[in-house]
Amino acid sequence: MVQLPWLLLLLPLATAALIHFALGGSGRLAAWTGTASAFGMLGLSVSLLVGATAEASPFVWLETGMFHPDLEQAITLSLKTDRLALSMMLVVTIVGALVHLFSLTYMAEDKARPRYYAGLSLFLFSMTGIVLAGNLFMMFIFWELVGLSSYLLIGHWFTKKSAAEASKKAFLTNRIGDFGFLVGILLIWGAFGTVDFNALERRVDLGNLPLTGGLLTAGILCLFAGAVGKSAQFPLHVWLPDAMEGPTPVSALIHAATMVAAGVYMLVRISFLIALDPTAAMTIAWIGGGTALLAALLATQQDDIKRVLAYSTLSQLGYMVMAVGLLASQAAYFHLFTHAFFKALLFLGAGAVIYCCHHEQNIWKMGGLAKRMPLTFATFAIGTACLIAVPYVTSGFYSKEAILDSAYAASRPLFWIAAFVALLTAFYMTRLVVVAFLGKARSQYARDAVEAPTPMAFALTCLTLLSIVGGFRFFAEAILPRGFYPTFDSPHHNFVMAVSIICLLAGVVASFLLYRGREKDPLHITPLRRGLYIDDLYTGLIRLFQDGAAAVAAAFDRHILNGFFLGGTAALTQAVGSVFRRMQPGSLHFYLVLAALGIMLLIWATSTV
């Protein structure tokens, strides 16, 4: 009997292997195989959601006796197929399938299509693994795999230096977060003796808490570090804008809808832990809020259509993380759910624009596209409406209201930050639409643009529909876990809504007035354009660290030990004086002295009678 969840997990892996090993020669075949497999996954996850048996027996991967003699537990590759996982799976597979469809035309002329589709399938495999993971350890493994496949996809055009650099940056930045994650997992393991979600939750429910105080805070924050890396929160946000070097459908899939949301998904999974520790929760909330604000500010000054969207993604992820920190993980997850559709829609719309403008990405070289690409414009506009949360008709409105509601209830400063971010969102998205789609065409490419081809248009239309219905109760409640759909019955709801509508209007109107009919950007705030110099700071720090660590290690070797005991460079010899003057560095001698000192210390440290 084939267990459907396992099939769902292994199907993309098999596809990736098939494409990589057997279909390497044929781009066309690889494309269709990949797309078919993605739709197959969609079918599987729908059937799982509507009631096919989701049982999946665990697969023992490591006897933990090897790791932990006291616990008779094994590290298993177990799948957790609750409603949370299945609804997330639906999001992943819908966006994945549509992105595959979109890529059929977008990547049609690419020579390395087999590599691209193998990468996409590998990504879907890793993402499925994260979503269905039954324990933190398994999640970590797929966490790493997702990083790897994202690295491969960002660097798809690796001959382009910026793409290669961007993929490297994404990889390394993620590693920092992942190490925090690993430490967190170790801490949890060390304290609870298990990393299984069900077992952990049972322990917490029973009030059996081996980890308390600072250690608990540290553990949660370490796990959060993983989310900081993957969901590109401050201060590790720098990789996401650069990751836009990858093909646009990849940006839509990975850097808008799924992978970056994995951090939030993980936080929602462990929300029962976060709820235990207010300090950690508040830290998470503030990092989320800060990221939302920072990214929204930066987004107002970007000229590259994809970078605007990237910063907006950052900002929305910040919203979600903030909500998790405010212990409103239902709201966070609901926003994740709606955001996935409309952000994928926006990215694919941007992809269509880029495709039709011959890979021009600067919005100031577009203009007037509304007339030439009416369908793309319409879908993009709807996506924008969702993002800026136009009341009642868009899905983004419902989820954002849910977050704002919870923010108002939990922390006023964060609520006002969130409201200001909403204003900024309305501002920069209106700017984007006005500059790129309205007015006159400002380049030859924009003048020659034609409507997107049918598969693209189909994908856009599907996502538009989902973007609208995604927020409606009948649709969302059918998919989301019970109790995740917001009720909007708080006493201050009307005030919150009024604030958000005022912010929306203010942002749209200001932007419209400022940008309508402009030929070039009337605002020019250099710090915002340069990402507040955070990137430069990191580059400097990395250089400092690399050189510094190497220098410290070398100096330790040469000067401190070698120099102090045996004399070394001229400078040190001078400093220490005439005692060392006649000496020359003799490294074998140094080794012998070091060994003798080591023996002396060993004996001295242990055999004091």
Place this chain on the structure above:
Amino acid sequence: MSPHYLEIFVIGLALTLLMADAFFPAREKRVIAWIGASGLAIVFGLLFVVDPAALPPDTIAPYYSADPHALFFKGLALIATIFVLLLGCDFMPVLRRGINGADNDRKGGVAESFILPLFACAGMMWMASATDLIFLFLSLELVTISFYVLVASMRRQVGSLEAGVKYLLLGALSTGMLVYGITWVFGATGMTKMSQLAVAVPGMTDNIAALTFGSMLVLAALAFKVGLFPFHSWIPDVYQGAPTPVTAFLAVASKAAAVLVLARFLDPFLNNPEIAAKLIPVLGVISGATLLFGNLGALGQYNFKRLMAYSSIAHAGFLLLGILGRDFTLVSFYLGAYVCMTLAAFFAISIVRRSVGRDDLSAFNGLARRNPALAFTLVVSAASLAGVPLTAGFIGKFGVLMGAVNAGYWPLVAVAVPAAAVGFYYYFKIVRHMFWEKPDDLEPLPVGRLSTTALALLTAGTLVLGFYPRLLERAIQDAPIVPIPAATANTADTP
């Protein structure tokens, strides 16, 4: 068949080849490596049919054990030696130049480079079985002396000789420490057999100072072999100067055998609460310092062999952490993984060295374009050395960290995790050179069929162990680290 025939077969093979080399001067010495490797492969097969119970009870069993750990390490030593011989085949032109100097057309002189590893292999197999300190001393010395010769064997190159001298002096010092340490352990207990020590030491309350003193000296001696701070200092120089196959052999087999011996030796002492109270902090400090020194030292390296040397120091730190966590199954797994990934890296080094003539990191520039398959194997090996999930190295590192967490060594975990993170940085440097740096020339880099097979096997091993670690886990059975034969009490101790 009694397990002690395994080493005798290896020695017999070595002596036969030595004779054959003298009497039938073949122009092409490759044959010797081939015969050696196939002979060892047969011995490896015999590992699965030996019967540990068949040991002669009076003459062999008192100091020789064929417990699961010993058999596992014998297998590891055999596999490592087989691959080192194949590596030597590939490296022969360089070896020949190093041995014969400018006299380039001479083909001879390399046979001993293929025969001495066999002796060393037998020595390591004996080490793995040693449960008697005298026997341990002798087998360790057999390995060490073989390595003195092997390291210095490229005698027309100053680097090799210099490495030889450095290894010689520090090795001789470690021999002195070993003997003096054994002496004091004997002085405190009157015993030289580890199985007796394992019974007697945990409950001892007399002569604790002498016992600790002796164990510290033996620890220092073994720390030399394993490469633990502050006895690690020979490693970078010797690894750089020695011929690449010998470096690989030192890094893999010699270290693995020494780790087993270290764990075996320390076990009784760690079971004595009074000694353990002094020993554990010291071991912790050594492990932490080794991790820091290895990983930080590697950051500034631009020679691949030196980088691997520091990396091997760093791994030694992790291995000691594993020993401290008292889970030897895990240490065995770590070593198995380490053998696969390190050998693969050394194969890549030797291939590049042979065609580019250098082993700097810059020699690997653009390898991804010159030979994508080779670059891929090196990526897998670097990833595994760094501990990327789904490679064997990850399981090893994760497990060791887990063990430390379970044992409550939090300060060590706090050192080990950043150390591992730093590791990512310098292993990534290798990847960067292969994928992003411009090569000097774009000629495809040829790899012989032999190396291709070996690399494929090693890479497959690294990945399979990462995906399905239970494969090796099954080979390593859980057994007491110091085997105590039932007959110990009755065997004669005095004439």
Place this chain on the structure above:
Amino acid sequence: MDSILFYLFALVMIAFGFGVVMNRNPVTSAMCLVGCFLGVAALFIMLDAFFIGVVQIAVYAGAVIVLFVFILMLLDIAGEKRREFPIHAIAIGLIVAVIVGGQIAMVAGSLDDVGGKFPPIDKAAAVEARVERGNNPDSTINTILTDPKKPSYPDVHIIGEALFTRYPLHLQIVAVLLTVGAVGVVVLSKKRLE
């Protein structure tokens, strides 16, 4: 008498040991090494380890030192004496030596039976133990042990017996080791290799 001899030989051993370290000329150092080893051998004999004492003289003084001197003559390294003995190295050396020496003295003092007198060899007990373990009472060793005319015990016999009955594998390893040594020396120093 015994203690005078002990102090004499110990002094010889340590003084010549110091001579090895402090002499600028390596040839003199080698000669001092001979003196030191003779002192060690004499102490061995005082400890009733006759065979080991003789081996010490034969192998070390006879073979190893000759090898050293031979190499020293071959290399002719007289011209490099000036570079020895930097003061800081002496300082470190003294610190290490004093601390290690102090620790050794402390550890030696902490042994439980350290103050005991020189225990006399009890041949009767040895024979008894041997017979109890199934040894033939009339074997050569037992005969010598029971012979009251022999002043000391037959340590060569006993070592030989142990070597060939209880340590055969060790002996074989030593043989292999010596083979490796021989091969190694040939590999490293032969002028032309075939």
Place this chain on the structure above:
Amino acid sequence: MTLEHYLIAAGILFCTGLFGMIVRRNILVIFMCLELILASATLTLVAFSRFRLTSGLPDIDAQMLVFFVITVAAAEVAVGLAIIVSLYRSTQSVHMEDLHTLKG
């Protein structure tokens, strides 16, 4: 004479060897110093063997170890000297300061 006398005499020899190893720069002399350390170890061992009688006789295991140590040391000296001679042939020196091909 007590055991302690012998142990301390051997200990002094050990420290002399260690001291020489640190102060000397001539590789050959350092090698000799390492022989001193070995000799001190064997002396300690024989002393233990003689003072810890087992069934009336000196402990034979310890004497076996001494015997093996002497043998191994001889082999080690042979190989070591061969390496040092080879080094001298290529660098014309047996001083540690002249070893500077390998460094970081």
